[in-house]
Amino acid sequence: MILITGASGSVGKAVLQEAIRKASKVRAMYRSKEEAAKAPSGCEVRLADYADKQSLGKALDGVTSVFVVCSPIPQLVELESNVVDGCKESGVKHVVLNSALGAGDYPKSFPGWHRKVEDKLKATGMSCTILRPNGFLQNIVAYNAPSIRSQGAFFAAMGDAKVSYLDIGDIAAVAVKALQGGAHSGKTYELHGPEAISDQELAKRISRVAGRAVNYVDIPESAQREAMLGLGMPEWQVTALLELQQYYKQGGGAKTDGLLKALIERQPVTLDQYLTANAREFRDQAASA
Ligand SMILES: NC(=O)c1ccc[n+]([C@@H]2O[C@H](COP(=O)([O-])OP(=O)(O)OC[C@H]3O[C@@H](n4cnc5c(N)ncnc54)[C@H](OP(=O)(O)O)[C@@H]3O)[C@@H](O)[C@H]2O)c1
Structure with missing residues (x-):
């Protein structure tokens, strides 16, 4: 059992x-x-x-x-x-x-x-x-889609760091x-997922599948902290997320290798497949309603 x-x-x-x-x-x-x-x-x-x-x-x-x-x-x-x-x-x-x-x-x-x-x-x-x-592809809809729907943008302090979702x-x-x-x-x-991608490139890929302009806006970590606290997130969570972001910013999540493919004995899901399947999540409120 x-x-x-x-x-x-x-x-x-x-x-x-x-x-x-x-x-x-x-x-x-x-x-x-x-x-x-x-x-x-x-x-x-x-x-x-x-x-x-x-x-x-x-x-x-x-x-x-x-x-x-x-x-x-x-x-x-x-x-x-x-x-x-x-x-x-x-x-x-x-x-x-x-x-x-x-x-x-x-x-x-x-x-x-x-x-x-x-x-x-x-x-x-x-x-x-x-x-x-590594980071889940599902984070993209969970964390980035709400502001993409309302403002056509997502915000973080990732610089040009890459993540293999x-x-x-x-x-x-x-x-x-x-x-x-x-x-x-x-x-x-x-x-790790099959492709390491920066937030700038992620914005381009989302724009392509959503059929609308989507931008990544790099903001200071202090502004990100304020924004998360303003949304009502607890202090411990904000601190943990920003510390995790530091790890990714230092390149911790940018590796790709063949282990996942070897373990599952098929091609892993790609970023583009995931975005295409979830394209409606990135369109405006009216379109996604
Ligand atoms: N997001 C990422 O990119 C990422 C990447 C790597 C690793 N991780 C790790 O993956 C984990 C998150 O997994 P997830 O997204 O599946 O989390 P999740 O959706 O929050 O699910 C957590 C599960 O744990 C259960 N749980 C929590 N406290 C419990 C308790 N006291 N007794 C019994 N069950 C309890 C929850 O049950 P209830 O529904 O009752 O709350 C829920 O079923 C975290 O440990 C995270 O650090 C995440």
Whole structure:
């Protein structure tokens, strides 16, 4: 039995869909009844909270492999550590941890948090695979599309730094293969999309698919901080995002290699494919309504 945690989230949902397609015994873990009610057919469902060890123990009962993911929140280290402890206590054979690019060489922000969980997982001696994905293609719609729709522009302090975005569905494909353990046991996979792209080039590509002018506006980091705080984002989140941006600005996310393609045994989703499939998200409010 495979357990997919975070089944209501972006990554967990994709891993669950892939697991149902590829594996026979799949269990999905949700925190709320509302989200559990949306579970796809083809899996068992359990309600559990990472903060509640008893509920975790029930979700882990009879499970051999676990996919672990948590929201990027300051409690991530404590919450995922509870899951790791639960796996060890329940006799789970193999754990796949969703970490983040930078966990190997950047001690700040989300990568720093993920590294603590990686180290904890390795220290248990359990068989495990660690996934360190680069930025998700899905971030482009989540973070950039709203201001593109309203102002025809998106704003950051990335300079001309490049990012090799990858598709969450491709991460899910790696995760489900890794859940089998075997040759994936003991591996840490840094996962990059097929093309490294600057925000200036991203704006050009979005313009092309959306059929409208879209600009990237490079702003000072202080202005970006003010803008994010003005939107009501908590201080810790703004600081973590800006620290992560520093990592990317220093070139941390610009690598491309053949690992993702080799692992999934097909071409990874490209930026242009993703933008074409989501073109309506970048058109004006009226067009996207
Ligand atoms: N965005 C990127 O480009 C990027 C790149 C690399 C790595 N990452 C990493 O990927 C992860 C984000 O994944 P995501 O986008 O799938 O996040 P997400 O959409 O926020 O999903 C997080 C999942 O964790 C669950 N969860 C949170 N707290 C829980 C608790 N106490 N008990 C049980 N479940 C709990 C959530 O359940 P609820 O629905 O109940 O909240 C949700 O299902 C982060 O760790 C991030 O650092 C992101």
